[in-house]
Amino acid sequence: MKILxxxxxxxxxxxxxxxxxxxxxxxxxxxxxIKTLRSNNGLGLAAPQVGKNLKICIIExxxxxxxxxxxxxxxxxxxxxxxxxxCLSFPNKFLNIERYKRVKVRATDLNGKKQIIRARGLLxxxxxxxVDHLDGVLIVDRCTDEESK
Numbered sequence: 001m002k003i004l005x006x007x008x009x010x011x012x013x014x015x016x017x018x019x020x021x022x023x024x025x026x027x028x029x030x031x032x033x034i035k036t037l038r039s040n041n042g043l044g045l046a047a048p049q050v051g052k053n054l055k056i057c058i059i060e061x062x063x064x065x066x067x068x069x070x071x072x073x074x075x076x077x078x079x080x081x082x083x084x085x086x087c088l089s090f091p092n093k094f095l096n097i098e099r100y101k102r103v104k105v106r107a108t109d110l111n112g113k114k115q116i117i118r119a120r121g122l123l124x125x126x127x128x129x130x131v132d133h134l135d136g137v138l139i140v141d142r143c144t145d146e147e148s149k
Contacts, residue, residue, distance in 0.1 A: 001036040001050040003088045006138060010048055011089055015055045015134040021069045022112040026056070030067055030110060033058050042088045044126045046133030049089050057130035061123055068107035068117075071131050076100040078120070085129060087139050095143040099125045 004010055018026060029052060037045040037058060046057040059066040078101030085097045103124040105117050119127055132138070
């Protein structure tokens with residue numbers, strides 16, 4: 001799959017809810033997204049980044065894969081931490097972004113099962129980043145104007 005790069009307008013659209021998370025089409029999309037993520041050495045990928053306006057994102061950290069369908073952040077906690085982030089839609093660009101240390105998210109997994117994920121550290125940061133994509137929010141929106149140039 002081709003990863004869309006900024007300023008592609010699809011990256012700015014709010015994603016639509018997935019009605020049938022266990023459909024063949026959704027499962028195939030997720031498998032294709034996983035291949036794309038891995039072939040680009042990424043940490044996370046949201047459906048809008050591959051041209052699909054759907055609430056799906058995947059994150060792979062330390063060989064653990066998280067599939068989040070229709071994710072909804074339930075709480076953000078802890079202090080905000082400033083750290084460098086990259087994004088596959090912004091090749092070779094790294095910006096300092098402030099994110100909460102902990103997050104609780106509710107989502108559906110690849111098998112259609114509801115899940116609650118409580119995350120901290122890098123996984124919490126990645127979840128916030130990918131859910132931002134589903135709302136049309138990009139890393140350039142989260143940093144100072146000077147940095148985004």
